[in-house]
Amino acid sequence: MSRITRRNFVFSVGALSAATSVLSWPALGQAKATGGRVVVIGGGFGGATCAKYLRRLSTDIEVTLVERDSNFMTCPFSNAVLGGLYDMDFNTHDYSALRDEYGVRVVHDSAVDIDPDAKKVRLAGGSTLKFDRLVVSPGIDLQWNAIEGYDEAASAVMPHAWKAGEQTTTLRKQLEAMSDGGVVIIAAPPNPFRCPPGPYERASLIAHYLKQHKPRSKIQILDANPTFSKQPLFEQGGQALYPGMIEWVGEADGGAIDGVDVKAMTVKPLFGEPQRGDVINVIPPQKAGAIAEVAGLTNDGGWCPVDQRTFESRAQKHVHVIGDAAIANPMPKSGYAASSQGKVCATAIAASLSGQDMPDPSYVNTCYSLVGPDYGISVAAVYRLGEDGIAAVQGAGGVSPKDVDSSFRVAESRYAVGWYQSITADIWG
Numbered sequence: 001m002s003r004i005t006r007r008n009f010v011f012s013v014g015a016l017s018a019a020t021s022v023l024s025w026p027a028l029g030q031a032k033a034t035g036g037r038v039v040v041i042g043g044g045f046g047g048a049t050c051a052k053y054l055r056r057l058s059t060d061i062e063v064t065l066v067e068r069d070s071n072f073m074t075c076p077f078s079n080a081v082l083g084g085l086y087d088m089d090f091n092t093h094d095y096s097a098l099r100d101e102y103g104v105r106v107v108h109d110s111a112v113d114i115d116p117d118a119k120k121v122r123l124a125g126g127s128t129l130k131f132d133r134l135v136v137s138p139g140i141d142l143q144w145n146a147i148e149g150y151d152e153a154a155s156a157v158m159p160h161a162w163k164a165g166e167q168t169t170t171l172r173k174q175l176e177a178m179s180d181g182g183v184v185i186i187a188a189p190p191n192p193f194r195c196p197p198g199p200y201e202r203a204s205l206i207a208h209y210l211k212q213h214k215p216r217s218k219i220q221i222l223d224a225n226p227t228f229s230k231q232p233l234f235e236q237g238g239q240a241l242y243p244g245m246i247e248w249v250g251e252a253d254g255g256a257i258d259g260v261d262v263k264a265m266t267v268k269p270l271f272g273e274p275q276r277g278d279v280i281n282v283i284p285p286q287k288a289g290a291i292a293e294v295a296g297l298t299n300d301g302g303w304c305p306v307d308q309r310t311f312e313s314r315a316q317k318h319v320h321v322i323g324d325a326a327i328a329n330p331m332p333k334s335g336y337a338a339s340s341q342g343k344v345c346a347t348a349i350a351a352s353l354s355g356q357d358m359p360d361p362s363y364v365n366t367c368y369s370l371v372g373p374d375y376g377i378s379v380a381a382v383y384r385l386g387e388d389g390i391a392a393v394q395g396a397g398g399v400s401p402k403d404v405d406s407s408f409r410v411a412e413s414r415y416a417v418g419w420y421q422s423i424t425a426d427i428w429g
């Protein structure tokens with residue numbers, strides 16, 4: 001099926017996570033603001049957290065959350081849906097608590113333009129919202145046609161499933177319809193992209209499903225990167241749970257693809273022969289959500305430079321960008337990181353609206369990945385602001401140990417579920 005020479009057999013999962021975010025400023029209440037209007041665009045991990053925590057800091061701040069969808073479906077645990085462990089109800093959250101318990105004004109509409117000088121946001125529905133501070137947390141958009149032939153229409157045939165919802169369901173149905181002995185291709189994009197362990201967790205949980213229902217099938221990961229997040233742990237887990245089922249082709253061996261043919265159901269590696277798959281999951285290169293670009297918040301790479309103390313945009317005063325759209329290296333583009341940034345940003349805005357200095361922030365990320373339902377692995381990090389921006393605190397956090405007995409992996413798989421339940425309750429509950 002290909003001329004790719006070296007094949008590494010992997011097995012496992014990656015996902016993200018950890019429980020609640022660390023807020024290291026002295027106390028949330030110290031930054032109490034006396035008023036002001038804040039508009040937040042995007043009700044995902046970053047935006048919904050920021051909106052809620054602004055109201056927790058001060059009920060005098062009017063907070064309007066603009067979110068195009070009435071329910072939010074999380075990408076975390078969407079790989080578990082693909083693996084048949086959960087259905088999409090598990091991943092779906094609404095905005096009633098933000099609205100009814102925290103007094104956030106929730107507007108279901110799309111922001112189509114931002115006038116930073118007039119401090120206004122224009123909505124697709126025709127109305128305009130005025131703000132004193134604006135938070136932009138639109139997540140990612142996909143770079144259509146960065147891979148030749150891969151546009152929005154092609155994603156109906158070769159789903160990306162990198163935004164949870166209909167795309168997740170489409171990919172799941174394709175897996176269910178595939179015959180035993182079929183080949184699933186997962187094409188992973190070059191860094192930076194949303195959820196660095198996501199493609200490998202996906203391969204692992206799809207393998208979990210195939211092992212039970214279509215055990216002669218194979219998964220091939222074509223990777224534009226030379227290495228990947230938690231690689232030794234994923235490989236060890238994959239070998240333990242799905243021996244021979246998952247093949248990883250790294251960048252050096254032709255893993256990067258530059259074209260697709262939806263009719264032939266092939267992907268074209270940068271070098272080597274086209275690869276045919278029965279189910280093809282193309283995860284294309286990414287950039288900040290479109291509204292960030294429209295508002296002039298992005299750099300040439302498509303991401304948003306920010307002051308990492310406050311997440312205020314380097315391009316527009318009084319406009320803050322958090323989550324996947326922001327440049328917050330070395331924090332990964334994860335839901336946990338977005339939520340942690342949402343809390344820091346809420347504090348910075350509350351401090352600024354009340355004329356106080358922003359305390360020194362700290363930030364946190366934990367990332368659980370499920371290699372199988374009873375096999376979890378994780379990585380965690382704590383960050384502080386250094387002279388050159390956000391920096392990991394040495395000795396804080398780390399990855400799961402490699403050689404442990406199965407009870408350790410079982411415990412981490414339970415922590416992964418606990419992480420999900422606690423962070424979603426913290427944000428939308």
Ligand code: FAD
Pocket residue numbers: 015016017041042043044045046047066067068069072074075076077078079109110111112137138139140161162163194195198289290291322323324325333334335336337338366367368
């Ligand atoms: P999002 O959460 O995507 O929220 C953006 C919101 O903005 C959306 O609701 C969108 O509708 C809205 N929006 C965008 N533009 C507009 C507009 N113009 N007007 C109105 N609304 C708008 N992270 C983890 O921490 N742990 C995990 O286990 C994990 N697993 C993952 C698994 C997969 C398969 C994937 C793809 C990702 C995973 N992630 C995980 C990453 C996580 O989903 C993202 O990092 C996180 O959602 C980023 O938060 P955000 O606020 O930047 O964007």
